[in-house]
Amino acid sequence: MQGIWTTERIRAAEDLLLARTPDGELMRRASFGLAAEVAGLLAENTGGVSGRRVVLLVGSGNNGGDALWAGAFLRRRGVAVAAVLLKPEKAHPAGLAALRRSGGRVVSIADSPQWIEKADVVVDGIVGISARGALRPEAAELVARIEAPVVAVDLPSGVDPDTGAVDGPHVTAARTVTFGALKPVHALAPQECGNVVLVEIGLRPWLDEPDLWRLELSDIAAVWPIPGPEDDKYTQGVVGIAAGSATYPGAAVLASGSAVRATAGMVRYAGHAADVVRSRWPEIVATGSVTDAGRVQAWVVGPGIGTGGEGREILRHILGQGVPVCADADATTIIAHTPEVLDARDPDTPLVLTPHAGEYERLMGRRPGPDRVAAAREAAKKYDAVVLLKGHCTVVAAPDGRVAVNTPRGSWLATAGSGDVLTGLIGSLLASGLDPWLAAAAAAQVHSLAGALAAEDVPTSASGLVDAIPAALRLVRAIA
Numbered sequence: 001m002q003g004i005w006t007t008e009r010i011r012a013a014e015d016l017l018l019a020r021t022p023d024g025e026l027m028r029r030a031s032f033g034l035a036a037e038v039a040g041l042l043a044e045n046t047g048g049v050s051g052r053r054v055v056l057l058v059g060s061g062n063n064g065g066d067a068l069w070a071g072a073f074l075r076r077r078g079v080a081v082a083a084v085l086l087k088p089e090k091a092h093p094a095g096l097a098a099l100r101r102s103g104g105r106v107v108s109i110a111d112s113p114q115w116i117e118k119a120d121v122v123v124d125g126i127v128g129i130s131a132r133g134a135l136r137p138e139a140a141e142l143v144a145r146i147e148a149p150v151v152a153v154d155l156p157s158g159v160d161p162d163t164g165a166v167d168g169p170h171v172t173a174a175r176t177v178t179f180g181a182l183k184p185v186h187a188l189a190p191q192e193c194g195n196v197v198l199v200e201i202g203l204r205p206w207l208d209e210p211d212l213w214r215l216e217l218s219d220i221a222a223v224w225p226i227p228g229p230e231d232d233k234y235t236q237g238v239v240g241i242a243a244g245s246a247t248y249p250g251a252a253v254l255a256s257g258s259a260v261r262a263t264a265g266m267v268r269y270a271g272h273a274a275d276v277v278r279s280r281w282p283e284i285v286a287t288g289s290v291t292d293a294g295r296v297q298a299w300v301v302g303p304g305i306g307t308g309g310e311g312r313e314i315l316r317h318i319l320g321q322g323v324p325v326c327a328d329a330d331a332t333t334i335i336a337h338t339p340e341v342l343d344a345r346d347p348d349t350p351l352v353l354t355p356h357a358g359e360y361e362r363l364m365g366r367r368p369g370p371d372r373v374a375a376a377r378e379a380a381k382k383y384d385a386v387v388l389l390k391g392h393c394t395v396v397a398a399p400d401g402r403v404a405v406n407t408p409r410g411s412w413l414a415t416a417g418s419g420d421v422l423t424g425l426i427g428s429l430l431a432s433g434l435d436p437w438l439a440a441a442a443a444a445q446v447h448s449l450a451g452a453l454a455a456e457d458v459p460t461s462a463s464g465l466v467d468a469i470p471a472a473l474r475l476v477r478a479i480a
C-alpha cells in the first residue's frame, strides 16, 4: 500500500529532517530530481535537452526555490532558462543566486508572455504545500498564457494540497514532481497533477502511520480470494444479492453477474427478477424472496429494490442476518429516510455504504463538499460503517479512521449501472471474509481497472464492465 500524508504531517517530518541535514541539502536533493524530470520531459517532447527553452514561474516560498535551483541544474545541460519572479523581493535568495551564476536569466512579468509562449516546458514553482486557495490574479494571468506542458513542483499551484479541491484558476500539469512522500492532492486531483513522480529526499523515516492509503495491485492480489485444494463452493463464502424488481431487472443482472465473475464459490439471488437473473446467469441459485434465500456469508442489498415498504422490509431482514452487508443505492436512501431500520443490525456485523454525492446528502443532510476525505470519515463514524464515497476519485473510509483513495483510470465508470457492478464486487469480497474496508477499497480498484480494460479508449457499458472483470483480475494477479 502506498502511504499518503497531509501537509501538516509532512511539514513536521521535514522539520525533523531539516534539523539533521546541512543547510540547503534537502532543496538540493529535491531540485536535482526535479531538473532530471524536466530534462526527461524535454527529451520526450522535443527529442533533446540542450538548446531547449524552459520558463520557471517562481513564487515567494521554497517551492519557487526548488524551481530556481532546478533551473540552475538545467543550465548545466545547455537549457535556456528564464525565470519569472512573481514577487522579486521575496524570491528564494540562494536559488536566485544559483540561477544567475549558471547564466539563467530573470525576466519581468511585463516581458514574460513572449517567453512563456515560446517555452518548450514551463515549471510551476508558484506555490507548494503552503498554498491556500486558487491562484492569485497575477499568477493566474501568467498561467492562462501557457501552452507548453507544465512540470509542477511538488503540486499544481492553485489546487488544495490536502483536499485536491479546485475552486478557481490553477495549474494543470503534465507531470508533478513531489518530494519525500505523496500528499493528498496527488491521489485526489489526478486530472490536475498528470503523472506523479516521487523524488526521495530521506523523509520517510520521519513519517509514521500515513493519513491515507492507496492500494497497489499487489495488495489486491494478496487478498483476492482464490480457491485452494481444500475449498468447495461453500467454503469460499456465498454471497446473496437482493436487488432489482420485475420491472427493473437490470440492477439484479449486473450486481449478480459481477459477483459471479469476482470470485469462485456461489452466488444466491433473492427478488422479483429471479427468472431474468437465472436465464442470464444459470450458475446462480435464485429465489423470489430474501426469506427463503438460504445461507450466505454476506449480503448485497439495494440496487433497484425501491424505497417503499417492501424495500424497507427486505433491508431490515438482511440487516438482521448477522452477516456483513453492502447496502447500496435504494438501501442507502431507505437508511437515510428511516434510520431506525439500522436497529435490526447486529452492531458487530460489518456494514458497507456506497453513496454517491446525492445519496451522501440524504444520509448526512449536506453535500460532501470539497474535503471528500473528511466527508467520508464523518459518515463512517456516524453510521459505524465503511463508507465508500463515489465520484471521480472514490474515497473509502472505515469507522476507525482508515481511508483509502482510488485514483481513477479515466472516467469510463460514469455509465448507468456501473454502481451495481461495484456492489457485486464488494459483496463477493465481504462473503470471503475480507476486512470490509479492504474489501471496498480493493473492489473500487478492480472496478476502475475493469472500466479501463473494457473501454480501451472508447466508451463502454456496465455489461462491458462485468465482462472485463476476469481480465482485470488476471492483470492484478500477473503483477503480484
Ligand SMILES: NC(=O)C1=CN([C@@H]2O[C@H](COP(=O)(O)OP(=O)(O)OC[C@H]3O[C@@H](n4cnc5c(N)ncnc54)[C@H](O)[C@@H]3O)[C@@H](O)[C@H]2O)[C@@H](O)CC1
Pocket: 014, 018, 026, 027, 030, 059, 060, 061, 062, 063, 064, 066, 126, 127, 128, 129, 130, 131, 132, 133, 134, 135, 136, 139, 153, 154, 155, 158, 179, 201
Ligand atoms: N521544507 C523542506 O524541507 C522542503 C521544502 N521543499 C519545497 O518547499 C515547498 C514549501 O515551501 P514554503 O513553505 O516556503 O511555501 P510555498 O512555496 O508553498 O508557498 C509560500 C508562499 O506562497 C504564497 N501563496 C500561498 N497561496 C498562494 C496562492 N493561492 N497563489 C499565489 N501565492 C500563494 C504565500 O504568500 C507564501 O508566501 C514545498 O512545496 C516544496 O516545493 C522542498 O525544497 C523539499 C524540502
Ligand SMILES: Nc1ncnc2c1ncn2[C@@H]1O[C@H](COP(=O)(O)OP(=O)(O)O)[C@@H](O)[C@H]1O
Pocket: 329, 356, 389, 390, 391, 392, 393, 394, 408, 410, 411, 412, 413, 414, 415, 416, 417, 418, 419, 420, 421, 422, 447
Ligand atoms: N467521472 C467519473 N470518473 C470515474 N468514476 C466515476 C465517474 N463518475 C462515476 N464514477 C464511478 O461510477 C460508479 C457509478 O455508480 P452509481 O452512481 O451508483 O451509478 P449507477 O446507479 O448507474 O450504477 C461509481 O463507482 C463511481 O465512483
Ligand SMILES: [K+]
Pocket: 063, 124, 125, 126, 127, 128, 152, 153, 154, 155, 156, 157
Ligand atoms: K507548484
